[in-house]
Amino acid sequence: MDQQLTPYTTEAERTAGVRIEPGKRYGFFTDTTVCIGCKACEVACKEWNQLPAEDMSLTGMSYDNTGALSATTWRHVAFIEQVRPAQDHERDDGVPDRWLMMSDVCKHCANAPCLDACPTGAIFRTEFDTVVVQQDICNGCGYCVPACPFGVVAIDDCDGKAHKCTLCYDRLKGGLEPACAKVCPTDSIRFGELSELDAVARERVEELKAQGVEEAYLYGTPDAPGATGGLGRLNAFFLLVDRPEVYNLPSAPTRPSQRIGAALGAGLVAFAGLAAAAVTLLAGTRNGGGR
Amino acid sequence: MKAVTVRTRSPAAGGPSLPARHGRYRGETYYDRPALKAAHWDWTVSSYIFLTGLAGAAQAIAAIGQALDRDRYRGVLRNARFLSSIGSAVGAGLLIADLKTPKRFYNMLRILRPTSPMSFGSYIFGAFGGLSWLSALGELRSGRGRLARLVRRSADVAQVGAGLTGAGASTYTAALMASTSTPFWAAAPRWLGLQFATSAVASAAATLSLAERWGGRTDNSRRLDRLAALATAAHLVASLGARRQRHDKGLDEVSESPQGRRLELGDLVIGGAVPLAAYALHRLTRERAPALSVVGSLAVIAGGFLLRHGTMNAGHASARKPRAYFRFAQPENLPRDRSVIRLGPPR
Numbered sequence: 001m002d003q004q005l006t007p008y009t010t011e012a013e014r015t016a017g018v019r020i021e022p023g024k025r026y027g028f029f030t031d032t033t034v035c036i037g038c039k040a041c042e043v044a045c046k047e048w049n050q051l052p053a054e055d056m057s058l059t060g061m062s063y064d065n066t067g068a069l070s071a072t073t074w075r076h077v078a079f080i081e082q083v084r085p086a087q088d089h090e091r092d093d094g095v096p097d098r099w100l101m102m103s104d105v106c107k108h109c110a111n112a113p114c115l116d117a118c119p120t121g122a123i124f125r126t127e128f129d130t131v132v133v134q135q136d137i138c139n140g141c142g143y144c145v146p147a148c149p150f151g152v153v154a155i156d157d158c159d160g161k162a163h164k165c166t167l168c169y170d171r172l173k174g175g176l177e178p179a180c181a182k183v184c185p186t187d188s189i190r191f192g193e194l195s196e197l198d199a200v201a202r203e204r205v206e207e208l209k210a211q212g213v214e215e216a217y218l219y220g221t222p223d224a225p226g227a228t229g230g231l232g233r234l235n236a237f238f239l240l241v242d243r244p245e246v247y248n249l250p251s252a253p254t255r256p257s258q259r260i261g262a263a264l265g266a267g268l269v270a271f272a273g274l275a276a277a278a279v280t281l282l283a284g285t286r287n288g289g290g291r
Numbered sequence: 292m293k294a295v296t297v298r299t300r301s302p303a304a305g306g307p308s309l310p311a312r313h314g315r316y317r318g319e320t321y322y323d324r325p326a327l328k329a330a331h332w333d334w335t336v337s338s339y340i341f342l343t344g345l346a347g348a349a350q351a352i353a354a355i356g357q358a359l360d361r362d363r364y365r366g367v368l369r370n371a372r373f374l375s376s377i378g379s380a381v382g383a384g385l386l387i388a389d390l391k392t393p394k395r396f397y398n399m400l401r402i403l404r405p406t407s408p409m410s411f412g413s414y415i416f417g418a419f420g421g422l423s424w425l426s427a428l429g430e431l432r433s434g435r436g437r438l439a440r441l442v443r444r445s446a447d448v449a450q451v452g453a454g455l456t457g458a459g460a461s462t463y464t465a466a467l468m469a470s471t472s473t474p475f476w477a478a479a480p481r482w483l484g485l486q487f488a489t490s491a492v493a494s495a496a497a498t499l500s501l502a503e504r505w506g507g508r509t510d511n512s513r514r515l516d517r518l519a520a521l522a523t524a525a526h527l528v529a530s531l532g533a534r535r536q537r538h539d540k541g542l543d544e545v546s547e548s549p550q551g552r553r554l555e556l557g558d559l560v561i562g563g564a565v566p567l568a569a570y571a572l573h574r575l576t577r578e579r580a581p582a583l584s585v586v587g588s589l590a591v592i593a594g595g596f597l598l599r600h601g602t603m604n605a606g607h608a609s610a611r612k613p614r615a616y617f618r619f620a621q622p623e624n625l626p627r628d629r630s631v632i633r634l635g636p637p638r
Contacts, residue, residue, distance in 0.1 A: 061322040068324060078321060113472065119410035120398040139398045140391025143409045146330040146471035146610065149620070154328055160391030217310050225307050229625050243313045248321035248613070250620035251309070256470040257406035258626065259480040263469035264408070267462030267484030270529070271351070274492040274522050275458070278355050281518045282364070 010175030015182050018192045020172050022127035027235030028167070028181060028189055029197040030103055031204055032247070033216065035188040037101035041075040041180035042066060048168065048179035049074065069104060071156035074165035075180050076104045080246055102238065102247050103180070103189055106131070106152045106165035107220060109255075110232030114164075116257040117147035122162070129194075129235060130167040138162050149231070149253035167236075194235060204239060215241045219249060229254025308622065316621055320613040327472055329610035332389060337600035339385040340464040343416060344491030344595065345498060346378035347457030350423060352495055352518070354454030357447065367511060368450070369430050370502045371495075375453065376427040379420035386416075408467035415463055419456040425449035461491035464599075468606065474619040475551075475609035476602070478540040482533035486598060489529055490562065493522035494595035497566075497588035504581065516584055519591055520570040527563040530598075541618030542609065550608040554601030562594015 012018050020026065045051065051072040058065050062079040069076045080100035112131045115123045122137035123144060133144075133153075140160040144153045153164045168178035176182070181191035190197060201218055208216040220226040220237030225244055227233045231253060244251050320326075353371030356364030387396045400417070404410035429446020432439045465487035469480035476483065500515035534555075537546060545551050569587030573580065609615050 059322075064322075080321065116404070116406035117409065117470070119402075119404060119407050119413060120395075121402040121404070122398070137395075137398055137401070138392065139395035141389075141399070141409060142331045142391060143407065143467075143471075145328050146473045146476075146606075148328065149472040151325065151327040151610075155331060155391050157391070215310055215312055223307050225309055225622075228307060228622065243309065243316065243319055245316060245319045245326075245613075245617045246321065248324065248326050250326065250617060251316065252307075252620050252622040252625050253472070254477070254620070254625065256472055256477060259469045259477060260406070260408055260466045263466040263480040263484040264463060265484065266481040267465050267488040268458060270485045270488035270525065271348070271458045271462055271492065274489065274518070274525065275351055275355060277521055278352055278492075278496075278518050279359065281514050281521070282352075282356055283359050284514075 012175055012177040012191075016177040016191050018177065018196075020128070020175050020177075025129035025194045025235065026167070026172065026192065027108060027130075027194050027197060027237065028105060028178070028191055029201050029237060029239070030105070031188050031190070031201070031239045032100060032102040033208065033213070033239060033241060034186045035077070035101040035103055036186055037063065037077055037079055037099070038185060039066070039077050040183045040185060041103050041189055042073065042077060044179040044183035045075045045165075046073070048171070049166070069106070069152050069154070069164075071154040071163040074105065074163075078102045078104055078247055080242075082242075100242060100246065102240070103184075104248070105180070105236050106167070107150055107226075107237070108165075108167055108235035110227075110235065111230055111255050113147040113149060113231075113256050114144035114153050114162075116255065117143045119143060126169055126172075128167070128169070128172050130169065130172075131164075132166045132169050133162050133164060135159075135161050135163075147256050149250060149256070151248075194233075197237075201237065201239060208239075208241075213241060217241075219244055225251050226253065228252040230258050231255050316617060318614055318617075320617065323613060325611045326613045326616050327474075327610040329473065329607040330471070331391070332603060332607075334600065335385045335389045337596070337603045339382045339389075340487075340599040340603075341494075341596045342378050342382045342385070343419075343464065344461040344487060344599070345494045345592075346375035346382070346423070347419060347459070347461035348491040348495030349499060350375045350419070350426070350450070350457040351454040352492075352499060352515075354450050354457075357450055364511065366503055366506050366508055367499050367515075370499060372423065372427040372430050372446075372450075374498065375419070375423040375457070379416070379423050382416070383420065406470075408463050408470055412460075412463040412467055415456055415459040419453060419460040422449045422453040422456060426453050458488075462488045468602065471606075472616075473606040473610045474540075474542055474612075474616050475537065475545050475606040478542055478619055479533040479536040482529055482536055483602070485529035486526060486533055486558075486602075489522050489526035490595045490598050493519050493526055493562075493566075494592050496522060497591035501585065501588045504584065509581075512584065513578070516570055516573070516587065519588065520567065523563060523566050523570075523591055523594075527559065527567070530558050530563065540624050541621070542615055544612055544615045544618075545605055545609040548605070548608050548612075550601070550605040554597070554605045557597025557601045558594060561590055562598055566590040566594065 064079040082098040138161040177191045181189045220234030222233045349371040399413045426449040429443045432442040465484040468476040496515045496519035500512045503512040566587040573583035
């Protein structure tokens with residue numbers, strides 16, 4: 001890209017130390033060990049993207065009253081309160097002894113199942129290697145919704161279109177880092193170029209292990225849990241310290257379009273077999289030759 | 292921008308693993324909240340799948356009949372042509388009604404995407420519908436004029452095309468369901484393809500058999516009953532295979548749910564055991580009670596719809612059960628060789 005277009009320092013360079021250029025691959029590294037559950041990311045996302053509030057009631061299960069990602073909620077902070085079997089009886093008072101918090105988001109998969117599924121071309125891959133739904137093309141067929149292995153994309157019944165995180169496509173075009181990453185007070189959400197984020201994330205895992213947090217691992221980097229079954233990698237990836245399912249993530253998701261061949265092939269073979277049988281059964285002289 | 296190639300290496304045995312201390316999956320969830328979102332599809336989609344299966348297979352059977360003995364299967368040909376042309380029009384209506392932004396239905400033909408059965412399926416279905424209408428024109432145009440002969444001849448050619456695209460139209464819907472993350476659909480892609488194909492042929496043969504019996508062509512009806520019985524038997528095998536594979540992939544929770552039970556009742560009993568018993572009894576009683584053939588055919592048709600509708604609803608239920616999905620999405624269930632089918636645009 002022509003460097004002369006932006007001779008000045010863009011905002012993302014100052015806030016995230018990242019120069020945003022078309023043709024490079026960007027994503028999020030969400031380090032859940034430093035998330036404090038403030039939900040500033042949820043609010044910043046709603047504000048920037050002008051997403052309406054949803055059900056205002058309390059879930060009653062934890063401090064998570066957002067519940068899940070939806071058509072109008074593109075960041076969701078999960079609160080996991082863990083009461084472990086007490087090592088000593090003094091601690092056995094039902095008070096959570098560990099809180100895990102994770103800001104969930106669209107994973108912007110390298111081989112995105114929603115993009116694979118989209119029959120209209122509304123979902124496309126941007127010049128920043130992110131995955132975005134074009135609202136002026138989507139016809140609300142809803143096929144991307146069951147395609148997503150992470151339950152991210154959703155249809156909004158108000159406008160009849162599919163919606164999800166755009167990784168602030170409009171901000172990236174303007175040289176701004178995504179709203180959630182910019183607002184995150186602990187840098188739990190880090191925006192950047194994938195190669196740099198990968199290095200930062202690996203370093204962080206080593207650091208945690210050196211501190212004795214043996215259970216730390218990355219979810220969504222190439223050949224790690226979450227980037228399985230043909231998904232390649234997740235451009236928004238996570239550092240977790242418990243099983244993925246605890247955070248509502250699958251251990252080994254798959255790219256659904258890899259199953260097309262098996263289903264279609266088996267169906268056509270069976271159809272052809274029955275057609276061959278039909279030739280035999282329907283052949284014969286008038287009155288069936290006594291068969 | 293330059294294309295980025297994402298390679299997926301062959302996984303180590305069982306795929307990537309978590310740090311050892313996390314152990315095996317023991318049923319953890321996030322407050323039992325769903326980890327997936329279910330498709331919004333309702334009866335319009337299951338009816339469409341049933342209808343295209345029926346119409347597609349009917350045109351294939353009719354094409355075979357046309358090739359074997361055109362005079363003998365005149366009735367079959369006529370019924371299949373009208374059934375499929377009207378059926379494809381109704382099917383298109385159902386598909387458009389299912390969209391959340393129906394006025395943009397034409398965007399379905401904006402691109403062709405081989406990784407999306409809904410995309411390439413739209414073209415298959417479109418071709419099938421067009422060829423079916425062309426074939427139906429041959430029934431409307433009688434007379435001896437040159438134009439009449441031309442129409443009839445092109446209808447016969449279209450019939451072959453309608454039979455071939457009919458095979459695609461009645462089976463691509465299995466790929467459409469299997470290539471989602473909905474566990475109940477994704478767990479048994481091959482068996483689902485077999486189920487949809489066999490059910491389509493069975494219900495088409497049963498429908499055409501009813502019409503032949505109605506038209507007094509008992510011998511044709513008898514032959515079509517045999518085809519329906521054979522397809523139903525094959526279907527029963529496919530359904531049991533699907534059930535077993537879903538069990539192996541950890542989906543018992545879905546199979547034992549009300550939606551799973553309803554599917555089994557509709558598919559295995561109404562669409563399987565009842566018609567097979569009726570056809571067998573019809574044959575054993577030397578066809579003295581035509582009602583048995585009619586009952587068998589009606590059960591096959593009803594079972595064909597209940598298979599599609601039940602499979603759809605069991606899929607929705609499975610998407611809402613986090614444990615079912617998490618058990619399915621374990622490394623041991625990953626396809627062994629991910630390089631076998633590499634679909635998609637060159638990246």
